[in-house]
Amino acid sequence: MKKALSIDIGGTKIYAAYVNEAGEIVSDIEKHATPKTSEEIIEKLKEIIANHEKEVEFSAISTAGGVNKENTKVICSTANLPFGYPKTDFSALSNKPVFVENDANCAAWAEYKIGSAKGYDNNITLTLGTGVGGGIIVDGKLLKGKSGVAGEMHFKMSMDKKRHCSCGAYDCFEIYASGNGLRITGIELTGNKDITTYDIIEGVDKGDSTMLRVYNIWQNYIIAGLIGLADIFDPDCIVLSGSMGKFCDVEYMQELVNDEIVTLPTKILHATSGNYAGMIGAALLGFEKFSQACSK
Ligand SMILES: [Zn+2]
Incomplete structure (x- = not known):
């Protein structure tokens, strides 16, 4: 079964794991402390993606902030996000496709696909x-x-x-x-x-x-x-x-x-999709987006 590298950027921790098309976490979950500045967060994301991108179809990122329709940029944010982070084009972080979506949207998709809203x-x-x-x-x-x-x-x-x-x-x-x-x-x-x-x-x-x-x-x-x-x-x-x-x-x-x-x-x-709903939802939304792109 195909798998994605999925990354959840939280306020204190960044989690990363492989998630398959069924929404199952199929690797150990890496945990990193969330850096203080937006530049450091981006560097950390690059590092995580570089370590894993050969193994997966694409990378998916769940983050605070509002994400554009193309799923490439954070275009609005609340006080929780470091200044400057919204300018980043996430698709430039990897040689393979990168999908980014708001963390609550990812959690909602996880509930819809594998949780209470199934x-x-x-x-x-x-x-x-x-x-x-x-x-x-x-x-x-x-x-x-x-x-x-x-x-x-x-x-x-x-x-x-x-x-x-x-x-x-x-x-x-x-x-x-x-x-x-x-x-x-x-x-x-x-x-x-x-x-x-x-x-x-x-x-x-x-x-x-x-x-x-x-x-x-x-x-x-x-x-x-x-x-x-x-x-x-x-x-x-x-x-x-x-x-x-x-x-x-x-x-x-x-x-x-x-x-x-x-x-x-x-x-x-x-909710029933668990603590890693953001990571699971990001990957499942990414599979929707990229499999549609391939079939066109
Ligand atoms: Zn408000």
Whole structure:
């Protein structure tokens, strides 16, 4: 079976492994510390690709930031990405083809092909972590929009300028629905500026009433966003992934979402494609793109 070198650029670690056409990781997973500057990240990518490109059909990269329709460049970014990184043409990093895609889009594709959304041609995956990413699949195709960056979860929850988001704007869905959003809700309700998401989740597990209030407010922000997404995209299901996704009460969310939407009921599900969804999704999207190119 054909295989790709797949690379996931995370905030602290870069992972690399071979992934086959079935979405299986078929090698050891290399782990590298993510360098501090964009130039160093590119050098590290070149080094990883040079070590492996002879063994694979192509290289696939999952990264933060919005990626163009050609899957060659990061064309917009949030504060998480080092300055200068968006100028890089990833296709120049290897003698073989290179495919790059936004990490949440990759995670969504992995959920669609091997995870919770398998068999559902209309689905959305939200990656709930420090921030929030999103990938939208419509009629079996990843929605890219006019420039390639559709699915960014920075739609407005209010115009009151209460919370400053990582993207520079105020009151985006992300700054309410993310782990950071949970922490800010915790600060608002307790006055404790040092409170962490861990403290809140631990408090919920112990039945602390204030922490339960914080958690319920956070879940309601997510539900508000899910209602909007369900009405606009009419998905078979919405998958909640990322480090915070597992803390969501999906049955409760599904009930409230379906009470409010005007379309037919949808499913709210936990992700099942695992910690390496970004890497798997990048490779599977690359196989789609490059096998189409070959058959033309
Ligand atoms: Zn934002």
